[in-house]
Structure formats: structure tokens, C-alpha cells
Amino acid sequence: MKKTNVPAATIIRLSVYQRYLKRLLAGGVKVVSSQDLASQANVNPAQLRKDLSYFGRFGVRGVGYCVSTLLQKISAILGVIEQRNVILVGAGPITQALLRHPGFPQQGYHFEAVLDVDEKNIGKTLENGMVVQPMDSLKEIVEERNVELAVIAVPLEQSQKIGDMLVEAGIKGILSFSPNRIKVPLNVSIQYIDFTILLDSLTYNISRGRKKKTTEVLEKKAQKLKWGSEHSWPVVQSNSKGYNAGLST
Amino acid sequence: MKKTNVPAATIIRLSVYQRYLKRLLAGGVKVVSSQDLASQANVNPAQLRKDLSYFGRFGVRGVGYCVSTLLQKISAILGVIEQRNVILVGAGPITQALLRHPGFPQQGYHFEAVLDVDEKNIGKTLENGMVVQPMDSLKEIVEERNVELAVIAVPLEQSQKIGDMLVEAGIKGILSFSPNRIKVPLNVSIQYIDFTILLDSLTYNISRGRKKKTTEVLEKKAQKLKWGSEHSWPVVQSNSKGYNAGLST
DNA sequence: ACTTGTGAAACAATTCACAGCA
């Protein structure tokens, strides 16, 4: 247990561990070792232990981790215990997809409202029955319905303006699908998702791969452990970079 | 110009620079300094210069970078010059959103086919007129239509199986919306997008923020440069972690 | 015997600071 600053990548990995723990719990598994869990998440077991060690000592030496308590601990660390309300800005295809995505309710996220600046979207009824609200309603919704998270899914020219409005209204975390980096105050967190940037990075890897057929780098990596893969080929370790990262793009 | 391995985060940033260069070019701007460009991308100017220095010397001392040539150079580095064909697996809401997303054609990505394992989706005609194909067609499509990139947007239980099929068919880069980490050979690249994991990381930041009102860390960061922001509050530097890096989740 | 927790070591990425050139 240290007081060092926790790497952003560690937080992303905690979420990944949490998802696997949910599945283990559902499967009736009681105890899991760092070895086991790490192999599922495609990380080094030492990394998993180090990630947890930033927050406490949750395991039993010689045994492993109790699945249900570790799940609870990680959920508490992330702050994902009660329901969190989210608003969506921009009534386009991405918003439609998010509303229909089953992962959000499963993880405790609830979409409270859909807003838009575009006059011709306001008042429209979406598939799930929600009605698109004007931006005027923003402050009221945020304040009265306990909303701290927002998704920006508007054309890029509007994203900075929308970001400013969200900040002004009291939003504390923003997930943006707009490709441009917007300015937000230090106490507001922001994450970006840009599909095409991630494809670019795949494209880069592919072209590189063609350039140097059997590269030394890949061969060196291939010698590393595979942490429990039952596959016939050597397996890449996701160093969770590009992070988008999580990265985030 | 060094031969060191290029950080994955650098590649993500190159894509970001490329997007801003496109906008500058469209706006008729001829020359840009690392200072200018970096402030738009929300990174340190030294970082931008270092990122470029992995690949060559593209600027003129005392002047800056020629927008159009730098744009070309970066596009060439990323390999995003001609059209790249992509297939989509899984005919759900995410696929629908991707098909309607304007960013893909703009960046040279073309969706060649939509496939699904689910019997009841096969044969369906999508909004844009594409017909959902069975997985049997996979190998043929990949081979005959010069496809190296694929998107996985299927329920998580199926994602490993789909991944194996894609690899088998010759796909070299995968963008997966499935929350579980799948195993792929070393010569295949994979990037993950998980919306809920990114929200979790925002949630974590929010709960932390509440715990320590005026944290030393934030104050220390606040003293750092703002690189050209015209905003009234100190601005966070996206260290492009979580990655998502770029993160990818 | 087995697995955690963690300092220390190794490795990686970012930022500084300035030489070098237009």
C-alpha cells in the first residue's frame, strides 16, 4: 500500500478485472489467483497485484483472492456502486447506439436525458420513447437529477461550445466522441473516443508489419510468457497503451 | 531521427495532429509552429517535435512546418493514403452507428461488408442498402476485396470465436467493441473500445475529486503551462493515457 | 507448497534546455 499517484492505466485495468470478476462470480467461482485473473485480462500477474496494491491488501497468501470481496472492493475503488446518471448531447446515430447498448445498465449507468442544439432534432421522440430536449434544460436537468456525467456526440465545430456549457452546468466527467481536443477546467475529467484514430493506429501497425517481415521486436516479444492462452500462436500482451487506452484516443 | 521503438501514444498523437493539419489546410494556413499545433492538440510542443523526430526532420528552423507537406508526411507514416476497406461483424446498433458516421469516409475508410453469425440477421437489408452476409462469405470477401481491417461488434461470448475466424481469414487489424480481451497472434493488431470502462474511469476521477477537495496534485498541475488556451480556467493536459490511448480501453 | 505484496531494477515516455540553423 503506497501513496504514489495511481497510473491512469491502472484504473482502466481495474475496470477490466471487475468485468472478469463479475463473470467468475456468475459462474460460481469462489477464489481466484492473480495468475488466473491476469491471464484472462491479458496482463502480467505482477501487474495485477501491483494495481491492487495501490489501494490495499485484498488477497490471502498461498490462496488467492475471494472473488466476491475483490469484486466489491474494486467496485468501491472505482466508485461504481450506486446508479450513476448520464446525459447525452447530440441526437445522432452514436446516441441511438448508446441508448440501445446493454452494457450501460449492466454497469449501473442510466441515461437520464438526450439534449441537442440542433433545432430540428429538439422534440423528436427516440426509439426508446425519450424526447430530445433543448440545451436550455441543461442546468435544470443536471442540478435536479443528480447528473455528473455527460456524453458529447455532436459535430466537431460544436464540441467546445457544448463542453463549456456542460462545465458551466456542473458536469464533472465528459466522454467525447468528437475528434477535437476541447479545453476543460482541471476539476473536470474528459475521455475521448475516436473510431478513426484507432483505425489509423491499426493501419500504421499493418503497414509497419509489411515493411519488416520478421522483425526483431516481434520475435523478442514472442519469447515472453503467454499467461495461460490455449492458443496455438504466441499472443500479444495488451499493454493497454494507445490507451485510449484507453485508452482513450 | 532515432531508431528507438516508437511509443504507441506517439502514433495516436500523430493521428490527432493529422486531423488538425487537415483543418489548417482547409482554412488556408500555410505554416504552423510546433507551439501552435501542439496547443490545439493539447500537448507539450516538445512532445510534438519529439513525436515527429522518430520519423524524420520535417520542419524549418526559425520558421515552423509547412502545413501541406507535414500533412502528407504524417499520412504516409500512418499509411493512410489510399482507401482502406473494412468489414463489420455483428449487425447491431453499433454497426448501424458506424455506417452512418461521417468520419470514416473522410479518413479513407470504406465499409465493404457487414457479416453476422446470428441466423436471424443474415439477409437483412440495412438502412444504407447493405445486406448482412453469413460468416461463410468471410474468407472470400477478405481475399477478393483486399480487406485487412475488421470491426467486431458482437456479444462478448462470441467475440473470441469471431476473432479466430477473422485471423484465419487473413485480417490484420481488429477494432473490438466487445469488453473481453481476446487472443490474437502477434502479427495481428487489436484495439478495444469499451464505453463503460471509459465511464468507469471518469467515475473514479469524480469520486477521487470529492475525497480530496483541493489536492496537491491538481495544484501542481495547475502551475504548468496552458499552451495557448484562451480559457479562463487552468486546463488539463491530455496525457493520452488510459489509454485509449489512446488509448484504447 | 503455494500465492500474495512490494521494494528494487529495468524499462519507457515525457519534458527540459540548448545547440544549430534559417
Next chain:
DNA sequence: TGCTGTGAATTGTTTCACAAGT
């Protein structure tokens, strides 16, 4: 003078390797 390019310094992250606990 002004801005790039880059070694060196700094900062951050991952992995190793083993002590400690059950």
C-alpha cells in the same frame, strides 16, 4: 531573433524476484 531537433534529465510504469504469510 525564432523555431526546430535532440541528447540528457526527469518522471512514470512495468516487471522481477523474493520475503512474508497461510
